[in-house]
Amino acid sequence: MMPPHPRRPRSAYAAVALLALLLIGPTACGDGEPAATGTVETVTVTVAGGTVSPAPSRIEVTRGQTVRITATSDVADMVHVHGYDRSVTLQPGVAGTVEFVADRDGLFEVETHGQDLQLFQLVVR
Amino acid sequence: MWLAHGVGGRQDLPIPFGLALTGALVALVVSFVALGALWREPRLGTGTEPPRPLPAPVQRVASARAWPWLCRLVGLVVAAYVGLGFAGPDTADNPTAGVVYVLFWVGLLPLSLLFGPVWRALNPLRTLHLLACLALRRDPSRGLRDLPSGLGYWPAAGGLFAFVWLELVAPHRVSLPVIGGWLGGYAVAMLAGAVVYGSRWFDRGDAFEVYSAVVGRLAVLARRRDGTLVRRHPLDGIAGLRPAPGLVAFVVVLLGSTMYDSLSNAPIWVRVLQSGAAPAPLLGTIGLALVCALVLAAYLGATGLAGRFGGRPVRECAGELAHSIVPIAVGYLVAHYFTLFVLEGQRTLALLADPLGTGADWLGTGSWTVRALGTSPAGTALLQVTVIVLGHVFGTVLAHDRALRLFDRRTAVVGQLPLLALMVVYTTAGLLLLFAA
Numbered sequence A: 001m002m003p004p005h006p007r008r009p010r011s012a013y014a015a016v017a018l019l020a021l022l023l024i025g026p027t028a029c030g031d032g033e034p035a036a037t038g039t040v041e042t043v044t045v046t047v048a049g050g051t052v053s054p055a056p057s058r059i060e061v062t063r064g065q066t067v068r069i070t071a072t073s074d075v076a077d078m079v080h081v082h083g084y085d086r087s088v089t090l091q092p093g094v095a096g097t098v099e100f101v102a103d104r105d106g107l108f109e110v111e112t113h114g115q116d117l118q119l120f121q122l123v124v125r
Numbered sequence B: 001m002w003l004a005h006g007v008g009g010r011q012d013l014p015i016p017f018g019l020a021l022t023g024a025l026v027a028l029v030v031s032f033v034a035l036g037a038l039w040r041e042p043r044l045g046t047g048t049e050p051p052r053p054l055p056a057p058v059q060r061v062a063s064a065r066a067w068p069w070l071c072r073l074v075g076l077v078v079a080a081y082v083g084l085g086f087a088g089p090d091t092a093d094n095p096t097a098g099v100v101y102v103l104f105w106v107g108l109l110p111l112s113l114l115f116g117p118v119w120r121a122l123n124p125l126r127t128l129h130l131l132a133c134l135a136l137r138r139d140p141s142r143g144l145r146d147l148p149s150g151l152g153y154w155p156a157a158g159g160l161f162a163f164v165w166l167e168l169v170a171p172h173r174v175s176l177p178v179i180g181g182w183l184g185g186y187a188v189a190m191l192a193g194a195v196v197y198g199s200r201w202f203d204r205g206d207a208f209e210v211y212s213a214v215v216g217r218l219a220v221l222a223r224r225r226d227g228t229l230v231r232r233h234p235l236d237g238i239a240g241l242r243p244a245p246g247l248v249a250f251v252v253v254l255l256g257s258t259m260y261d262s263l264s265n266a267p268i269w270v271r272v273l274q275s276g277a278a279p280a281p282l283l284g285t286i287g288l289a290l291v292c293a294l295v296l297a298a299y300l301g302a303t304g305l306a307g308r309f310g311g312r313p314v315r316e317c318a319g320e321l322a323h324s325i326v327p328i329a330v331g332y333l334v335a336h337y338f339t340l341f342v343l344e345g346q347r348t349l350a351l352l353a354d355p356l357g358t359g360a361d362w363l364g365t366g367s368w369t370v371r372a373l374g375t376s377p378a379g380t381a382l383l384q385v386t387v388i389v390l391g392h393v394f395g396t397v398l399a400h401d402r403a404l405r406l407f408d409r410r411t412a413v414v415g416q417l418p419l420l421a422l423m424v425v426y427t428t429a430g431l432l433l434l435f436a437a
Helices: A010-028 B017-037 B056-062 B066-087 B096-106 B108-115 B118-122 B124-135 B154-168 B176-197 B200-205 B207-216 B234-239 B247-263 B267-273 B280-310 B314-320 B322-352 B377-406 B412-436
Strands: A040-048 A051-053 A058-061 A066-073 A077-081 A086-090 A096-101 A106-112 A117-124 B221-223 B229-231
Touching: A040 A058, A040 A117, A051 A117, A066 A077, A066 A086, A066 A106, A066 A117, A077 A096, A086 A096, A117 B267, B017 B377, B017 B412, B056 B229, B066 B096, B066 B118, B066 B124, B066 B176, B066 B322, B096 B108, B096 B154, B096 B176, B096 B322, B108 B118, B108 B207, B108 B322, B118 B207, B124 B176, B124 B200, B154 B176, B154 B200, B154 B207, B154 B247, B154 B280, B176 B200, B200 B207, B207 B247, B207 B322, B234 B322, B234 B377, B247 B280, B247 B314, B247 B322, B247 B412, B267 B280, B280 B314, B280 B377, B280 B412, B314 B322, B314 B377, B322 B377, B322 B412, B377 B412
Parallel strands: A040 A066, A058 A117
Antiparallel strands: A040 A051, A066 A096, A077 A086, A077 A106, A106 A117, B221 B229
């Protein structure tokens, strides 16, 4: 049998938790106001034979920046920007363009909805 | 035509590297502090600090006979209402996917953390079985045969894997036929299990009841065996989760699937899925199974080493320490799903007002617009790292306490080293995924 214990040092892990918060806290508060820039981020994507080129990656923009996506596909398809709910219908071999101001921060997938291919991920900070 | 989206339109930004690093360092420091400075005798779940009953007026209200039936009725009515969505148009404005993946699956976590095993009280399948038994004048707890003791949590672990596969891998997983087919199959399997083994089947076989019960052990509120409502320490609650066959598998799938969810978002994995080397669902299934297998291998390796150092059977250690992974999994689930729950949850509640797509506003929520409610990128990143580190702290304390019980005085410290290493690996992997994926 275990000897009886008067009290568990509850304060011990409360203190540890607090320490964790304090240590982490200051590092997260470095974000300032996003500076909206006048430049346009242009992204060109081609889909051929079920392959996306350039291969899917992350494209970072600043909040407030304009994003212009030009996509060409060898089959009829539709490009959809998640979160912003913007889309453009693609005719085979004809470039389609969708343009919008990236005014919400977050990570958004840009996909085609016919072939279900991810074109790239838009990172808005 | 508009199938492949609806849930998760916006995702969290990757957390800053400095924050991930700080979190990992804190986890490391906490581990060594735990080893050196925490108590030297097992204290959790020993009854040294018995749960305190809530005040008598609260007890009287909580013990009212009507509660169980009220909960069952709520479960049935909500399930029936949600079922209406299957009669609506299969578009992005159909609430069903959001209800299943966000309100139900993610929402079950905070509900269980607050109130304990809530799904046992609400589960409409359990209620249907109970009603059928009452109509046939049969004892619901008696089935055609006894529940085999070796079965343990294995059916629930299988059910959980099937659900996370639906959530993370299945093609067209937000479309009504896929969700409906899965739920229909699951309901048939659960009701068949209940017919064969009686209502106890749900306690061990229903993935959602087991999830709610396992996570609900971290709730401060609990019911004692005699029905008294008590306030207990969350660590005492989770330390009471006893080993059973399949428990390790269940906990590993819980943690592994959430890690795969992060990983599958990384561009490198997207490239693999779209490479055309094999059908994407097959690659996704392999990836999900592989991440779970890695989490399991790390777990078995560490608990095996701990057993060898501490002089205890390896199998016993694996089962005895499974509970310490639960807070780590919970921390990771909260980090992963917090903003999804807040943002998509609001959107789903708005869509739920009009499940048939007729322009109705039955719940009065139809005009809601999604509000940020404190989900700023900096705040979210801070919250994510904090809950992961908190999960690590809880896990470390639980493993420390259990090691003291399993191992004798001389081997307790060295026996803990592999466990600490395991937790640091899980936590760092989680932080790394939040940073890179």
